[in-house]
Every structure is written in C-alpha cells, then in structure tokens.
Amino acid sequence: MRQHRRSWLAVLGLTGLVMVCFVPLALGATASDLEARVRDIAAQLRCPVCQGLSVADSPSELANEMRTLIREQLQQGKTSAEVLDYFAQRYGEWILLAPPKHGFNLVIWVLPFVLLPIGAATVYWGARRWVRSSAATESPSRRLDSPYAERLQRELDSYR
Amino acid sequence: MLKKILILVAVLPVLVLFAYALTLDQRSIPSPLVGRQAGDFTLSLFDGGRFTLAEQRGKVVVINVWSSWCIPACYNEAPALEAVWQRYRGQDVAVVGVNYQDREAAAREFLARFRYTFPNGPDVGSKVSIEYGVRGVPETFFIDRDGRIAYRHVGEISLPILVQQIEQLLHESGGTS
Numbered sequence: 001m002r003q004h005r006r007s008w009l010a011v012l013g014l015t016g017l018v019m020v021c022f023v024p025l026a027l028g029a030t031a032s033d034l035e036a037r038v039r040d041i042a043a044q045l046r047c048p049v050c051q052g053l054s055v056a057d058s059p060s061e062l063a064n065e066m067r068t069l070i071r072e073q074l075q076q077g078k079t080s081a082e083v084l085d086y087f088a089q090r091y092g093e094w095i096l097l098a099p100p101k102h103g104f105n106l107v108i109w110v111l112p113f114v115l116l117p118i119g120a121a122t123v124y125w126g127a128r129r130w131v132r133s134s135a136a137t138e139s140p141s142r143r144l145d146s147p148y149a150e151r152l153q154r155e156l157d158s159y160r
Numbered sequence: 161m162l163k164k165i166l167i168l169v170a171v172l173p174v175l176v177l178f179a180y181a182l183t184l185d186q187r188s189i190p191s192p193l194v195g196r197q198a199g200d201f202t203l204s205l206f207d208g209g210r211f212t213l214a215e216q217r218g219k220v221v222v223i224n225v226w227s228s229w230c231i232p233a234c235y236n237e238a239p240a241l242e243a244v245w246q247r248y249r250g251q252d253v254a255v256v257g258v259n260y261q262d263r264e265a266a267a268r269e270f271l272a273r274f275r276y277t278f279p280n281g282p283d284v285g286s287k288v289s290i291e292y293g294v295r296g297v298p299e300t301f302f303i304d305r306d307g308r309i310a311y312r313h314v315g316e317i318s319l320p321i322l323v324q325q326i327e328q329l330l331h332e333s334g335g336t337s
Contacts, residue, residue, distance in 0.1 A: 048295040061261050065286040090293035092192045 191312045198303045199291040203281030211279045220329040221303035222255045228266040230297040233316035238274040240319040245278040
C-alpha cells in the first residue's frame, strides 16, 4: 500500500516538474508566434501618417496602436485575412501595401511577367546586333581612308 | 525614327503615372466609409461626462478629429466649430470633438483658448481614429440621422461648409432647421 502511494507521489512529482519546465516554454513559443503574426500583418499595412513606411516599420504612435489592435484581434481568434480586411474596410485598399489580386489590380501582378520576357528578348537581340555590327566594323577587309589609319596599318604590318 | 517613337510611347505613360502619383495627397483619397453605417464609440469627456454615438440616433452628428499640435488648421477651424454648435445645438444636431494623440494639458489649454462648450474627449488608443480611417488631423465627419457617414472633410473646415453640410442633412432627413 505504501509502495503504491509512493509511486503515485513520484508520478505526480514528475508531472509537476514537466509542467514547471515546459509550460513557460510553450507559453513563450505561443507569445513569440503571436508577435510574428502581428509583425507579418503589420508589414502588409501602410502606415497612414507616414511616407512610405509599413505599420511594422513605423515608430509613430498610430502605428504602435494599430499593432496593438492587430494583436487584440488575433487574440480574439480572427484570421490574418480578417484583420487585413478590418483595416481595408476603414482606410480602403490604399492601406494594403500589396494590392489585392482582383479586378484592375491584376494588371500590376501580371504585367511584370509579361514585360520581363519582352525586356529580356529586347536586350538579347540588341546585344546580338551590337556584337555583329562591331565585328563587321573591325573586319580586316575594312577600307582605310584616313592617312593616320593607313600609317597605323603600315606600322602594324611592320611588326608581323 | 520609328524606334524613337516606340520608346517614347513606352516610357511616357510610366512617367505620367509617376508624376500623377507624386501630386496625390494620400489624405484626399476617398474614404470607403462614406455611405456606410458609422462605427459606434463612447468617449470619456474632458469634463467628466460621456458621449456615445449610438445615443445620438435621430440627430445629425458632426465629429471633429483634432489635436493641439495641429497648427494652424485646427486653430483656424476651431471658432467655426463652436459657432455651429451654438447655432444648431437645439436643432437635432450634435457636435463632438475627438482629441487625437495629444497631451491632456495641451488639449485642455486648447479647449479653454477657444471656449469650447461642445463635448470633447481624448481618443484613447486612437480607437475612434482607426475606426473612422483617419489619416491625419483635422478631419471632420458628418453623420446623418440614420447613423450613416454622409460626408468626410479632410483638413481645415470652414463655417460655410459646416453650415451647408448640416443644413443638407437636416433637410434630407426631413428634420427641422
């Protein structure tokens, strides 16, 4: 009976030890996870009172209060999309640093992928033409029409 | 020649777009809230009272967001706000001042300087300002009798605009004026 009681006490003690060691770690991980989510959402929002700064990067008081609001909403169980929508509903899509992928905004998302190959092709063909034309210019069969060029050619020939 | 025209056609729209973006004042971008139901809020006032928007239903409400450090716009518009309050206070019109990111002493000094008699309270945590998508001070919102945001004015507001908006909302809603 005493043996049985002792093993129960050992189990209880061990459970307590595990809780003391790991619960703060788990809570710490949750808190840092929450902060990472706050930062992620804040980085997607434009600071309304700044020039070209996100809510995550702005040191302004309003940005600080917006981060607090984001944190509160996440703690209430809102998703990141719902939090972003909350701000877009009040400030308009202007508040979102990346324009949403719908309607006319799609042009902004698609255009780089259309223009990039066109630009690359233009650079390629331009470079190719330039190399060809310079090769043609440097051809030995070129007619030397200035006295300096003729002299240069003579002197070069003397070294051969 | 054709090549030059093509380059011009490609570059010009981009330059025009950049130039247009540079001239844009981000505060003048229209608010999506106009026409929608105004978010409710309760302000703890400087005089110790409370102001709750939901309790003003049936009235035209003017919400002015201001700061004592907003110079000169908030100072210039202050007499006009007190004047409309004096003129319309008995006619289903409420005026409320939301003090944005300010020090209490400076805000109280501002209130005393302009002898404000309409309710004013600090926007703790900028909750009201965020709810109304405020991008700077001053900004003034006009709420109709049904609790919808009818108009948002960015920057210093004048007495004629205040009167015009209030009159319009009082008449639209079929109230007395």
